[in-house]
Amino acid sequence: MGSILDTLPRLPVTEVLPSLGAALGAGTRAVLSAPPGAGKTTLVPLFLLGEAWRGDGKIILLEPRRLAARAAAGRMAALIGERVGETVGYRMRLDNRVSARTRIEVVTEGVFARMILDDPELSGVTAVLFDEFHERSLDADFGLALALDVQAALREDLRLLVMSATLDVARVSALLDDPPVIVSEGRAFPVDIRHQDRPAGERIEDTMARAIGAAHRQESGSILAFLPGQAEITRTAERLEGRFGPETHIVPLYGNLGQKEQDAAIRPAPADTRKIVLATSIAETSITIDGVRIVIDSGLQRLPVFEAATGITRLETVRVSRASADQRAGRAGRTEPGIAIRLWHVGQTAAMPAFTPPQILSSDLSGFMLDLAHWGVGDPAALKLVDQPPAAAVEEARSLLRLLGALDEHGALTPAGKRIRTLALPPRLAAMILHAAEDGEQVAAARLAVLLTEQGLGGTAVDIEERLRRFASERGERAEA
Secondary structure: OHHHHHHOOOOHHHHHHHHHHHHHHHOOEEEEEOOOOOOHHHHHHHHHOOOHHHOOOEEEEEEOOHHHHHHHHHHHHHHOOOOOOOOEEEEEOOEEEOOOOOOEEEEEHHHHHHHHHHOOOOOOEEEEEEOOHHHOOHHHHHHHHHHHHHHHHOOOOOEEEEEEOOOOHHHHHHHOOOOOEEEOOOOOOOEEEEEOOOOOOOOHHHHHHHHHHHHHHHOOOEEEEEOOOHHHHHHHHHHHOOOOOOOEEEEEEOOOOOHHHHHHHHOOOOOOOEEEEEEOHHHOOOOOOOOEEEEEEOOEEEEEEEEOOOOEEEEEEEEOOHHHHHHHHHHHHOOOOEEEEEOOOHHHHHHOOOOOOOHHHOOOOHHHHHHHHHHOOOOHHHOOOOOOOOHHHHHHHHHHHHHOOOEOOOOOEOHHHHHHHHOOOOHHHHHHHHHHHOOOOHHHHHHHHHHHHOOOOOOOOOOHHHHHHHHHHOOOHHHHO
16 A cells, blocks of 8 residues: 555645545445545546455546546556556547556446446446546436445445545435545645626626736736636637737637547647636546646536426526536646636625536436336436436426337336437437438438537538538548547
């Protein structure tokens, strides 16, 4: 144990690693609460790799986003002097880098849910680590519930660790039957939090551009600016164009960018240059952008809201939670003392919700209910979930699945439902492809499904035929995948 600790960077979480190892050696569940910048995402899996109870089994680390998964795997591999795909690898939709040597596998939450549904015993897996659980995605909630089910019925030896910087520890601990709670105090470096009130009626991109300009003049180091979405990022970039010299690079960071563009955004700025990263909440957790010591937070985010009456999920711009604001501020203190500038009045912080609402309360549950039927469970109440989904949304999902022919009148999975599950798509789109296949139009339907699930491919034209034509000619990495 000591020799492993000696090889790891000295970050706040390093001090609690022996306690964490002891907790998981004596039991099978634990909760780790560690602030942003403490090093939990990369140091905890590497430390647990050397624990005797692991044997030769794999450690699965769940991350909420593809960018975070790639970044975590890359950082861990670098710390042990290897390339990604050797001891440390990752697995996500459209991109896998694992080998027979891989013992730490970083996976996105949706991929893990399918892994456990397809292999309930989690063969070869010794521990599952739920990172950034405070984000409370539907896939993370479902994955934890399935893992607890597996641990209780099939794998008493399976270790489960829930980690977060801003976790509702009491509720999660109660769900896990009150396991040891390990707390790591203190950021890697202090962060000075300041407030700049946005004038009434002013567009957020105007306020942001002005704040970035002032911070660039008055402070040193690179800047990470949080904006609600791609449109605001584009407009802010337009307002900043030509305002800085060649030593300052302005780069966007959002989910629809290709892997190369995302990786370029988090790469350290070249010597004697500065970087201004305009990002959505994708940069809120699990990644470190070297050189960033200034964070400017709009205080806004886009969250998906499902409308049962139309069957459509729309994005709504809302205030961030206090937990998210703390996560964002923590990005400024990852590598050196930093500054976090919040574009709202200090008094407004108290009015923010404590945590971001869990997705299970406002999501389309049709995919969740389909997977539940595959698991052999008809009622979500049979699973250990932090929050049970709304009864109306559950019944709406059941009705849709019956309409699609995926469930029978008793709620059991039909042969059509099994085929729908084989496609990694929302049930509506999977059913569309299967029905189109009856007329030989499965390729056209699959292309439509891609455009509906991978935003930005084929452009943003209203004319669907124009988008299909553009998609057919695209040769980018994401389009090819």
